[in-house]
Amino acid sequence: MPGSNVRTDLALEAHELLTKTEDVPGVNVEKEGDGDITINRVAITTEQAAARMGKAMGNYLTLEVPGLRKKDTRLQDKVVRVLYQELQKFFALKDNHTVLVIGLGNWNVTPDALGPRVVQEIFITRHILQLKPELLGEGYRPVCAISPGVLGITGIETGEIIRGVAQQVRPDVMVAIDALAAQRLERLHTTIQVADTGVVPGSGVGNRRLGINRETMGGIPTFSIGVPTVVDAATIAGDSFEHIAEGLKKESPQGNVLAGIVQKMDWQEKREIIQEILNPYTGGLIVTPKEIDTLIDDISLVLAGSLDAAFHPQIAAEEEKKHSNGPLS
Numbered sequence: 001m002p003g004s005n006v007r008t009d010l011a012l013e014a015h016e017l018l019t020k021t022e023d024v025p026g027v028n029v030e031k032e033g034d035g036d037i038t039i040n041r042v043a044i045t046t047e048q049a050a051a052r053m054g055k056a057m058g059n060y061l062t063l064e065v066p067g068l069r070k071k072d073t074r075l076q077d078k079v080v081r082v083l084y085q086e087l088q089k090f091f092a093l094k095d096n097h098t099v100l101v102i103g104l105g106n107w108n109v110t111p112d113a114l115g116p117r118v119v120q121e122i123f124i125t126r127h128i129l130q131l132k133p134e135l136l137g138e139g140y141r142p143v144c145a146i147s148p149g150v151l152g153i154t155g156i157e158t159g160e161i162i163r164g165v166a167q168q169v170r171p172d173v174m175v176a177i178d179a180l181a182a183q184r185l186e187r188l189h190t191t192i193q194v195a196d197t198g199v200v201p202g203s204g205v206g207n208r209r210l211g212i213n214r215e216t217m218g219g220i221p222t223f224s225i226g227v228p229t230v231v232d233a234a235t236i237a238g239d240s241f242e243h244i245a246e247g248l249k250k251e252s253p254q255g256n257v258l259a260g261i262v263q264k265m266d267w268q269e270k271r272e273i274i275q276e277i278l279n280p281y282t283g284g285l286i287v288t289p290k291e292i293d294t295l296i297d298d299i300s301l302v303l304a305g306s307l308d309a310a311f312h313p314q315i316a317a318e319e320e321k322k323h324s325n326g327p328l329s
Contacts (some may be wrong), residue, residue, distance in 0.1 A: 008181060008182055008183035009181050009226060010062065010182055010191065010228065011042045011053065011055045011060035011062070011193070012029075012040050012042055012060065012193070013182065013184065013187070014054055015029060015042055017183065024052055024053065025048070026046030026048055026049030027042065027043070027044055027053065028041075028043040028045065029042050033064075036067060036075055036078060037064070037065050037078065037079065038063070038065075039061070039064075039082070040062040040063075040064065041059070041060070041061055041062075042061075042062070043060075044057045044058060044059075045057065055197070056195075056198075056213070057197070058195060058197035059090075059196050059197075060197075061194040061195070062191060062192070063079065063086075063191065063192040063193075064187070065079055065190050065191070066190050067190075068190045068298075068299070068302075069188075069189050069190055069289075069295065076301070076302050079192075079302050080302055080319070081323055083194075083302070083306035083310075084306040084307070084308075084309035084310045084316065084319065086194065087194065087225075088310050088316070090196060090223060091223065091311075093141065093172075093173060093310075094172070097172040097173055098143075098144070098169070098170070098172050098173075099141060099144070099171060099174070100144055100145070100146070100165070100166060100175070101119060101143065101144070101146075102115070102119075102146055102147075102162055102174060102175065102177065102212065103115030103116040103117070103119035103145065103146070103147035103177050104147075104177060104201050105147075106150045107149070108153075110288075110292050110296055111179060111230050111288040111292055112150075112179050112229070113296060114178065114179040114227060114229060114300060114303075115147060115176070115177040115178050116147040117296055117300035118303045118304050118307070119146070121301060121304030122143065122145060122308055122311075123143065123311075123312065123315070124143055124144060124145055125140050125141065125143045125312070126142040126144040126169075127144075129142050137314075139313045139314025140313075141312060141313075143311050144169060144171070146161075146162070148162060150201075157210050159211065159212050159216060162212055162217070163216065163217060166217050166220060172221075173220070173223070174212075174221070174222045174223070175224070175225065176198065176222065176225070177225050177226070178224060179226065179227065179229040179230070180226040180227060180229065181230050181231065181286070182228030182230075183231070183232070184231070187228050188229065188230070188231060188289060189229065189289065189295045191227065191228055192226075192303070193224075193225070193226050194223065194225050197213060197224070198211060198212050198213025198214065198216075198217075198223070198224055199211070199212050199213070199224035199226070200212070225303060225307075227299050227303070229292065229295075230286045230287060230288045231286070231288075232286060233287050
């Protein structure tokens, strides 16, 4: 199954890889945007397509923002505006809905700390609305959050912790924030994926845990938001492999033959060769950018700002008041 052979959490990437060699019935893809932000909507509508993609049936929204790795506050603000409006459509919250935000990941490992960092930044209101609602006034929903850690820290499956909290809090909607794995280097910290299918923590790096979704959480609608922070070393080696072959193609007839062989190989064949070479030295090496600390801080603020506006009508109204030229202006 091609979808399960590629280490990526992004539905968009899984679809791109499959469509290089075959059509994928049961997957609808729409694309829009401008020079700053590209919005991709992927809908997996059949079980057969889900099996081919290696992703659950459902809707996946991907924002691609190549400039997001730069400290461009104008662009970050624009991403917040676009994302919170898309999240409002995804969540479809009612006025009295309670939201539980889950910050997945290990706060001691920076590339995996996205979820806990976002939880630190979002506006938590459930306790205020229960004890002193007059402090907030109208336009705010009850929002609570938890960063449950990882199995290696707690000794408890993350999904079990969240299920126990959900049984006590009884939220109407759950939103899980997690760091993802990508297949393409240029998508690290430039891509945001939203899904209505929940999340399987660790799936992108081959460490699948108990799924966090509507089925495992007692019927509670469960959404996920993630940003790729790591890429498989085999991906980097594969890209280098193709670039070297292209370079040799220009140098000699022998290089032209090698390039032809590389072009005929599918991704899985290349991956197996690369892993055979790398495994004695690196094992399952995962790579992250050297400026990971700054990138995590920046994207955490973007996600937190988007979630606050999506959860609370008052904050959304303030955003709209600041920016009256439309979401993609």
